[in-house]
Amino acid sequence: MSSFLQAFLDSSPIEKGSITSPFHNALFGTGIGLMIASTALRNIHTYFSSYWLFLTAADAELIVASDDDSFSFLADFLAAHNSEMRPNLNLIERATVYLRRLLTLQSHPHILMRSLLVKSTITSTETEGEYIYERNRLHKPTLFYVPNDGDYILSFKDAHIHVSIFTDKEGRAKANENLFEGPRKDVITNSSSKTTITLSVYGHNHTILKQVIQASVDEFFAKQGNKIPVYTAAKQYGEYSWRKFSARSPRFMSSIMLPSSIKETLMNDVKSFLGSEEWYKRQGIPYRRGYMLHGPPGTGKSSFIFALATELCMSISIINLSSPGLTDMDLTTLLGESPKNTILVFEDVDVAMGRGNGDSKKSKDTTMKVEKLVNDTANNKNEIDKVVDSDKKQTTEEISSSLTENSTKSLVTLSGLLNSLDGIIAQEGHIVFLTTNHLSTLPPALLRPGRVDRRFLFPHATAQVTAHLFERFYEQDLGKDAAVVGAEIAKKLKIAEGRKFSVAQLQGFFLRHRDNPQAALDQVEEFLKEVELEAAEETQHLIY
Numbered sequence: 063m064s065s066f067l068q069a070f071l072d073s074s075p076i077e078k079g080s081i082t083s084p085f086h087n088a089l090f091g092t093g094i095g096l097m098i099a100s101t102a103l104r105n106i107h108t109y110f111s112s113y114w115l116f117l118t119a120a121d122a123e124l125i126v127a128s129d130d131d132s133f134s135f136l137a138d139f140l141a142a143h144n145s146e147m148r149p150n151l152n153l154i155e156r157a158t159v160y161l162r163r164l165l166t167l168q169s170h171p172h173i174l175m176r177s178l179l180v181k182s183t184i185t186s187t188e189t190e191g192e193y194i195y196e197r198n199r200l201h202k203p204t205l206f207y208v209p210n211d212g213d214y215i216l217s218f219k220d221a222h223i224h225v226s227i228f229t230d231k232e233g234r235a236k237a238n239e240n241l242f243e244g245p246r247k248d249v250i251t252n253s254s255s256k257t258t259i260t261l262s263v264y265g266h267n268h269t270i271l272k273q274v275i276q277a278s279v280d281e282f283f284a285k286q287g288n289k290i291p292v293y294t295a296a297k298q299y300g301e302y303s304w305r306k307f308s309a310r311s312p313r314f315m316s317s318i319m320l321p322s323s324i325k326e327t328l329m330n331d332v333k334s335f336l337g338s339e340e341w342y343k344r345q346g347i348p349y350r351r352g353y354m355l356h357g358p359p360g361t362g363k364s365s366f367i368f369a370l371a372t373e374l375c376m377s378i379s380i381i382n383l384s385s386p387g388l389t390d391m392d393l394t395t396l397l398g399e400s401p402k403n404t405i406l407v408f409e410d411v412d413v414a415m416g417r418g419n420g421d422s423k424k425s426k427d428t429t430m431k432v433e434k435l436v437n438d439t440a441n442n443k444n445e446i447d448k449v450v451d452s453d454k455k456q457t458t459e460e461i462s463s464s465l466t467e468n469s470t471k472s473l474v475t476l477s478g479l480l481n482s483l484d485g486i487i488a489q490e491g492h493i494v495f496l497t498t499n500h501l502s503t504l505p506p507a508l509l510r511p512g513r514v515d516r517r518f519l520f521p522h523a524t525a526q527v528t529a530h531l532f533e534r535f536y537e538q539d540l541g542k543d544a545a546v547v548g549a550e551i552a553k554k555l556k557i558a559e560g561r562k563f564s565v566a567q568l569q570g571f572f573l574r575h576r577d578n579p580q581a582a583l584d585q586v587e588e589f590l591k592e593v594e595l596e597a598a599e600e601t602q603h604l605i606y
């Protein structure tokens with residue numbers, strides 16, 4: 063029995079012999095002794111393996127920098143497992159903690175103070191085609207608690223792994239300034255383009271460290287399920303880089319309403335491209351394919367790309383060419399570093415090319431307005447002149463304010479975009495989609511084969527597509543009759559007589575009467591008037 067226990071018993075108020083003290087039992091005493099010894103040994107082992115030896119002999123180290131894809135997996139993993147992490151304290155700090163434990167009789171490990179950063183993030187909306195961070199809307203934020211910068215010990219599979227998180231403070235300050243700029247998944251990911259996480263362990267073997275990384279990847283994909291990762295080009299620390307924006311629910315091709323001449327042809331073209339790497343190599347042709355999807359808003363261009371990514375198990379990487387301050391150099395870097403197995407999407411190219419082409423967006427709008435007025439014989443020359451004059455005035459104003467606008471406008475030029483699409487810079491094996499609502503305003507150089515190999519017009523809904531859409535909406539209510547009523551509604555909408563609706567418009571109308579197909583049928587006239595009114599308002603807006 064330890065002398066400490068003996069002394070304790072000697073001073074015990076219990077009179078020797080009056081009661082047989084359990085401490086006089088040799089077996090009991092040995093048990094207590096063993097317990098104390100094993101606790102002490104465990105603490106010594108933890109201490110040496112997790113702290114001291116790291117300073118002297120830790121030689122298996124693994125560094126994950128924030129510009130690597132695995133960084134966000136590991137950051138998520140540490141955030142999820144923060145309760146299995148404790149600070150890596152030095153001898154004095156550790157002694158203080160144990161003393162506090164002893165005095166307060168608390169044995170709960172949480173007495174070891176852990177520093178956590180609270181990260182509230184606002185996730186993207188699930189609306190199709192909306193990639194814009196909706197900072198003005200009220201969304202319930204998701205809360206994450208992530209380990210702050212510092213040194214920690216992570217308990218993983220009976221091993222004590224030293225985790226060191228370091229962020230460039232200057233970088234973080236800048237990131238915090240821009241906290242509400244752009245889409246953000248979680249802050250450790252977003253504010254961390256200058257962060258490194260170093261994992262180290264005593265010994266010469268990296269196996270356990272690699273297992274941590276593997277576990278973080280596995281956990282990430284298990285959580286994500288079959289969702290489609292969406293990356294966007296976002297500005298951090300003054301530079302553009304890829305940020306994972308969201309993981310979207312899969313969208314199935316069957317939900318895309320398009321004439322099969324477009325849907326099947328486009329899908330088969332992409333699939334055939336993906337299976338012809340060898341052929342491209344043999345022919346000496348750069349292995350990439352560009353598609354231009356054009357057509358009125360709300361006709362399914364973005365939805366199709368999502369469905370394609372679902373079908374091919376690929377991610378989507380979106381570059382908005384109108385992003386503030388985006389330069390040709392940024393574009394080059396982004397394309398060089400784009401995520402693997404991804405579909406690259408350049409959205410609304412016409413908007414960005416309005417400037418790089420030496421032509422202003424407003425002038426392009428003016429061209430369209432004038433075309434519209436010329437086509438409409440009811441408009442006279444005065445009205446056309448008014449539009450042209452107003453454009454001239456706007457263009458002068460634009461020039462005078464162009465200097466200050468440089469930081470808020472994209473600076474990508476046509477030649478920058480062309481270079482990035484050409485073989486010299488663009489990565490091999492890419493599928494590139496460009497989308498626009500105004501094909502005719504795009505420079506021909508952008509559309510030449512090699513940059514854009516196939517163009518597809520996404521049209522307004524045909525009568526058949528309208529009937530099919532109706533059928534999908536109401537087949538549960540109407541059963542087989544849904545197809546018949548669908549055809550009737552297409553007739554009432556006068557599609558065959560030239561009335562034009564985007565699928566998005568029709569979808570909105572049917573959604574209003576989601577539970578009542580009869581109401582949809584009855585309200586067709588109102589819907590027609592509404593669409594007419596909207597079109598008239600839009601024309602007014604264009605003219606003035």
Ligand SMILES: Nc1ncnc2c1ncn2[C@@H]1O[C@H](COP(=O)(O)OP(=O)(O)OP(=O)(O)O)[C@@H](O)[C@H]1O
Nearest residue numbers: 190191317318319359360361362363364365565566
């Ligand atoms: N052809 C379609 N098939 C199925 N849904 C469609 C189709 N077209 C539009 N939608 C629906 O309309 C909404 C907008 O569609 P989407 O964003 O794909 O259109 P878009 O052509 O990319 O529009 P924009 O040119 O304005 O970017 C989505 O909710 C989508 O589900």
